[in-house]
Amino acid sequence: MSLVSFPSLGADYDKGLAAGHRGDFATALREFQPLAEQGHASAQYNLGVMYHNGQGVPQDIKEAVKWYRLAADQGVANAQSNLGVMYQKGLGVPKDNKEAVEWYRLAAEQGDANAQFNLGVMYKGGLGVTQDIKEAVKWFRKAAGQGIADAQYNLGVMFENGQGVVQDDKQAVAWYRKAAEQGHAKAQFNLGGMYRKGLGVPKDNKEAVEWYRL
Numbered sequence: 001m002s003l004v005s006f007p008s009l010g011a012d013y014d015k016g017l018a019a020g021h022r023g024d025f026a027t028a029l030r031e032f033q034p035l036a037e038q039g040h041a042s043a044q045y046n047l048g049v050m051y052h053n054g055q056g057v058p059q060d061i062k063e064a065v066k067w068y069r070l071a072a073d074q075g076v077a078n079a080q081s082n083l084g085v086m087y088q089k090g091l092g093v094p095k096d097n098k099e100a101v102e103w104y105r106l107a108a109e110q111g112d113a114n115a116q117f118n119l120g121v122m123y124k125g126g127l128g129v130t131q132d133i134k135e136a137v138k139w140f141r142k143a144a145g146q147g148i149a150d151a152q153y154n155l156g157v158m159f160e161n162g163q164g165v166v167q168d169d170k171q172a173v174a175w176y177r178k179a180a181e182q183g184h185a186k187a188q189f190n191l192g193g194m195y196r197k198g199l200g201v202p203k204d205n206k207e208a209v210e211w212y213r214l
Contacts, residue, residue, distance in 0.1 A: 012031045013032070013035055013040070013042070016028045016029075016030070016031025016032045016035075019031065020032075020046065020050075025050060025055040026056050028046070028055075028056055029047075029050060029056040029057060032047045032050070033047065036070075039070075039074075041070070041071045041074035041075070041076045041079075042071070042076065044068075044070045044071040044074075044079070045068065045071035045076050045078055048067030048071065048079065048082070049082075051063040051064035051067060052064035052068075061086075064086075064092060065086055065091075065093055067079075068082050068083050068086070069083060072103065072106070075110075077107040077110040077112040077115065078112065080104075080106045080107035080110075080115065081103070081104065081107035081108075081112045081115035081118070083103040084100045084101070084103035084104035084107065084115060084118060085100070085118070086100075087099040087100035087103065088100035088118070088122075097127045097128030098128040098129075100122065100127075100128055101127075101128040101129050103115075104119040108142070111146075113143045113146035113147070113148050113151075114143070114148065116139045116140075116143035116146070116148075117139070117140065117143035117148045117150055117151045119139045120136045120137070120139035120151065120154065123136035123139065124140075124154070133158075133163050136164060137155070137158060137163075137164040137165055140155050141155065144178070147182070149179040149182040149184040149187070152176075152178040152179035152182075152187065153175070153176065153179040153184050153186055153187040153190075155171075155175040156171075156172045156173075156174075156176035156179065156190060157190070159171040159172035160172035160190070160194075160199075168200075169194065169199040169200030170200040172194065173194050173199070175187075176190050176191040176194065177191055180211060180214070183214075185214075188211045188212070188214045191211045192208040192209070192212040193208070195207040195208035195211065196208035
């Protein structure tokens with residue numbers, strides 16, 4: 001979790017954000033705390049991050065959840081996405097996949113790429129929702145389009161195996177390549193396999209070796 005730049009709330013907020021980005025979390029805390037207590041959503045979110053990571057304060061996951069929730073209730077997508085993670089993993093709150101799905105959905109519908117990917121994972125695995133592979137594909141596509149390598153890899157697997165989509169080796173290769181070029185190890189391995197077998201690309205053992213080597 002990392003601090004996020006939101007539209008300026010004034011000089012104090014900007015000072016806190018600049019301090020946080022340069023690692024001066026004591027100053028960031030001093031600037032964010034009063035703003036957060038006054039109800040400023042972006043300051044609440046960043047304060048949650050600091051408690052989550054133990055930056056400028058002792059790490060306190062429950063306190064992080066408190067501030068994430070206050071920001072999430074004001075519509076901050078990053079906070080909603082983080083709350084989803086907390087409920088999915090049982091961090092500072094009881095583990096609750098249904099609650100995680102609800103927070104992921106709120107953030108995903110605002111375009112949060114990580115939430116879109118996580119919502120896809122929940123639908124693919126039937127976690128907190130009825131399993132729905134096509135719905136998983138929908139959310140993976142949205143996240144993949146925003147450059148999330150894990151989503152690109154998952155789409156590659158789904159096209160290779162015909163899960164929720166018409167089986168298509170060329171599409172599998174295309175998505176594996178996008179993820180592989182971002183350094184995704186499993187995608188690199190699978191892309192090597194496609195070249196070795198000649199699936200979706202001309203068979204090319206040298207190219208396969210190059211991807212396996214990565």
